[in-house]
Amino acid sequence: MADEQAVGDPADEPEGGNASWSTVREVALLFLKLGTIAFGGPAAHTAMMRDELVRRRGWVSDERFVDLMGATNLIPGPNSTELAIHLGFDRARRRGLLAAGLCFILPAALIVAALAWAYVTYGTTPAVAGLLYGIVPAVIAIIAHALLGLLGTVIKNVWFALLAVAALAAYLIGINELLVMAAGALLTAAARVFRHRQESAHGMLALPLLGLGSPLLPDPTGGQLAQLFLTMLKIGSVLYGSGYVLLAFLRGDFVERLGWITDPQLIDAVSIGQVTPGPVFTTATFIGYLVAGPIGAFLATVAIFLPSFVFVGLLTKLTDKLRSSAWTSALLDGLNVAALALMAGVSLQLGRTAIVDPLTTAIALATLALLWKTRLNNAWYIAAGAAIGLTHTLLT
Numbered sequence: 001m002a003d004e005q006a007v008g009d010p011a012d013e014p015e016g017g018n019a020s021w022s023t024v025r026e027v028a029l030l031f032l033k034l035g036t037i038a039f040g041g042p043a044a045h046t047a048m049m050r051d052e053l054v055r056r057r058g059w060v061s062d063e064r065f066v067d068l069m070g071a072t073n074l075i076p077g078p079n080s081t082e083l084a085i086h087l088g089f090d091r092a093r094r095r096g097l098l099a100a101g102l103c104f105i106l107p108a109a110l111i112v113a114a115l116a117w118a119y120v121t122y123g124t125t126p127a128v129a130g131l132l133y134g135i136v137p138a139v140i141a142i143i144a145h146a147l148l149g150l151l152g153t154v155i156k157n158v159w160f161a162l163l164a165v166a167a168l169a170a171y172l173i174g175i176n177e178l179l180v181m182a183a184g185a186l187l188t189a190a191a192r193v194f195r196h197r198q199e200s201a202h203g204m205l206a207l208p209l210l211g212l213g214s215p216l217l218p219d220p221t222g223g224q225l226a227q228l229f230l231t232m233l234k235i236g237s238v239l240y241g242s243g244y245v246l247l248a249f250l251r252g253d254f255v256e257r258l259g260w261i262t263d264p265q266l267i268d269a270v271s272i273g274q275v276t277p278g279p280v281f282t283t284a285t286f287i288g289y290l291v292a293g294p295i296g297a298f299l300a301t302v303a304i305f306l307p308s309f310v311f312v313g314l315l316t317k318l319t320d321k322l323r324s325s326a327w328t329s330a331l332l333d334g335l336n337v338a339a340l341a342l343m344a345g346v347s348l349q350l351g352r353t354a355i356v357d358p359l360t361t362a363i364a365l366a367t368l369a370l371l372w373k374t375r376l377n378n379a380w381y382i383a384a385g386a387a388i389g390l391t392h393t394l395l396t
Contacts (some may be wrong), residue, residue: 019092028093028099030057031084035107035278037382038080042280043343044139045080047146048378049087055149056375060093062153070335071319073181076239077308078281081105085312086319097316101309105301108278109285113297115272116289118213134363134389136212136354141367143347147340154340156333163187163334168343170324172348181338188334192326215293216260227258228296232284246270246283260291281305363388 030052038045046069053059060068068090072082081104088100107332156159163184170180235249247270254261261269269290273283281304288300321328355361367381 019095022093023092024095024099027088027096028103031100032107033379034084034332035104037379038277039135039139039275039382040103042078042080043143043347046083046343047143049080049083050146050149051142051371051378053087053163056377060087062150064090066150066154066336066340067319067332070332070339071315072312073335073339075311075315077236077311078279078305079303081279081281082308082312082315085309086316089312089316093196094313097309097313098245101305101312105279105282105305108276108282109297109301111276111278111327111350112272112282112285113289113294114285115276118295119268119272119286120290120293133360133392134385134387135382136366136385137363138361138385140347140351140354140369141364142378142381143343145368145371147344147347150340154336159188159191160333160337162342163337164344167338168345171342171345177342180342181232181335185331185335188337189328189331192330201326215289215291215296217292217296220292220296225292225295225299228288228291229299229303231258232288232300232305235284236281239313250287254291261287265290272365279305359388359392 010017034045034048034052038048050062050065054062054065065087069083069088072079074084075082081101084104085097085101088096088098090096092099155164167180167184170183171177187213220228231253233245235253239246239249247266250270251263251266255263255266269283269286270280272286273280276282282301284300284304285297288296288298290296292299351364363385367385370376370381
């Protein structure tokens with residue numbers, strides 16, 4: 001596929017949000033594609049966005065990309081979705097913000113809703129193990145390529161290199177990712193302040209599914225729908241961290257407090273969110289469907305993602321200011337280093353479970369080589385991995 005060229009400079013767009021519709025359409029189509037092929041979780045989503053927007057289109061620089069990546073870690077919600085929203089704003093202001101976010105979420109929400117329908121109706125879902133067998137090694141290569149490309153931008157000196165190694169080690173031994181990012185940011189800011197004072201004194205898968213037969217609330221009341229919406233809205237407003245943190249929030253509300261779903265059904269919902277493309281938060285779509293059918297899926301999806309649009313809308317006014325002073329710039333540098341280390345840690349963990357034999361190793365290495373030597377669209381690697389995985393499944 002030919003390399004797309006940047007159509008314009010986002011700085012030329014009016015601040016009031018009136019980007020041209022051709023630019024908005026360009027943003028919408030790109031994030032619709034990403035939402036359809038973005039398997040592998042937040043680290044993979046980030047890598048794919050970097051490949052499309054920095055490497056292939058030149059819409060933003062690596063420096064701007066990692067600043068936005070770091071800044072989205074400051075707010076609750078699904079970070080890769082929030083990065084998509086912020087990149088859309090950078091390209092096409094307010095219309096781009098809405099277009100990027102909605103188009104990135106929509107494919108995953110529709111796929112998860114369809115799987116929820118199959119789960120409720122038939123007690124099973126289409127097998128995905130064969131697809132993932134080939135797709136995930138390709139995704140690992142995409143993440144590795146993005147990490148290598150960002151190293152020169154994020155690791156600016158020996159201090160940042162040591163900080164990255166420490167952050168990666170901390171993550172791999174099980175320290176919470178929020179603590180890793182906070183420590184990276186605060187240590188870098190403190191070092192910057194200390195250095196400034198010194199300078200002054202001396203002159204930065206196939207799943208085990210149960211099925212329901214029908215939604216738990218086949219004829220939900222307005223109060224029950226409102227409770228579903230408000231519960232998902234609360235989770236989207238306060239949730240930091242990984243899919244495991246999301247699991248804890250959902251279990252506390254929907255299993256223990258409301259009693260609307262069981263533990264096995266919750267595990268199935270989270271599994272579906274993880275093995276489908278796009279944001280893991282589409283787990284909410286699945287749960288909404290289990291509880292109240294299509295209307296429940298719609299309300300749950302809107303509720304859990306709505307805070308992200310609000311937070312990013314506020315964050316766009318602050319991101320540039322973070323670079324305007326020495327200590328906030330250092331804070332952002334440290335956050336970026338920690339975020340890159342976490343991406344590396346996630347890719348290592350995924351790699352251990354996905355690259356398990358000569359064929360998956362070959363898929364990963366071939367994808368990495370092609371990424372290095374060509375500008376092929378990521379969709380080709382995902383499609384090739386899926387085809388190899390299905391063929392392997394049929395022949396074994």
